[in-house]
Amino acid sequence: MPFDLEAEVRDLAARRDITDAVHRYMRGLDRLDPALQRTAFHDDAWIDAGIFAGDAAAFVDFCQDLLGAMEATHHLLGQMRIEVQGETALGECYFQAWHGTRDEAGQPRDLFIAGRYVDEYACKNGEWRIAKRRLITDWVKDDPADHGFFAANPTTNRAGRRGEDFSETLAWKNNQAGRG
Numbered sequence: 001m002p003f004d005l006e007a008e009v010r011d012l013a014a015r016r017d018i019t020d021a022v023h024r025y026m027r028g029l030d031r032l033d034p035a036l037q038r039t040a041f042h043d044d045a046w047i048d049a050g051i052f053a054g055d056a057a058a059f060v061d062f063c064q065d066l067l068g069a070m071e072a073t074h075h076l077l078g079q080m081r082i083e084v085q086g087e088t089a090l091g092e093c094y095f096q097a098w099h100g101t102r103d104e105a106g107q108p109r110d111l112f113i114a115g116r117y118v119d120e121y122a123c124k125n126g127e128w129r130i131a132k133r134r135l136i137t138d139w140v141k142d143d144p145a146d147h148g149f150f151a152a153n154p155t156t157n158r159a160g161r162r163g164e165d166f167s168e169t170l171a172w173k174n175n176q177a178g179r180g
Contacts, residue, residue: 014084017128018121022093025130026075031168032161034064042122042129049135056130071100071108072159082121089121089128100145108145114138 021040028037041047041056052062067073078094099111120132150156159165 011084014089014123014128015082017123018082018084018089018091019080021121021129022077022080022091022117022119026077026095028060029063029067029075030073030159030161031163031165032064032068033163034060037063040130041133042124042131045129045131045133047130047133047135049133050137067099068161071102072161073100074098074159087123088131091117091119091121093117093119108147110141110143110145112139112141112143114140 024036025040028034028040038056038060041060043056045056047054047056047059049059052059054062075095075097078096080091080093082089082091094114094116096112096114099113101109101111103109115135115137118134118136119130121128122131150158157166160168163169
């Protein structure tokens with residue numbers, strides 16, 4: 001079969017757009033940006049996360065409420081496998097997620113959850129987004145947190161949420177030579 005450059009470019013563009021949708025989802029979680037998180041899903045998407053199953057709008061609200069009650073989160077994507085099949089695609093994305101929580105006594109905890117997103121994607125009106133998602137939890141670890149590093153290094157650049165993260169504000173300060 002001869003090489004089909006046009007088909008290869010379509011496939012690569014689909015993979016790029018699907019990957020971008022997954023990245024928007026993760027960033028929307030960590031930055032507590034519901035509008036950004038919502039752009040990862042088609043309007044009629046269905047999500048089953050185990051502790052929640054429902055449509056995209058309700059899922060985004062659920063995530064924002066759940067994660068917004070935590071002190072911070074950090075979601076990291078691992079390997080992704082995407083199989084494009086015309087205007088649909090199947091995918092599996094590995095993830096690890098850290099959640100800054102507190103126990104009943106108010107002490108800080110590090111909750112780690114690792115698993116996979118098993119997704120079905122669709123291209124509608126020229127946009128690749130998640131159409132169906134099931135979250136598979138592979139392992140969980142819940143430990144007391146140690147914030148000693150931050151106490152010992154108060155000038156550490158820390159993550160922000162709800163529009164306060166440096167990556168969103170790009171509020172460069174040129175108050176020290178060599179530092180932005």
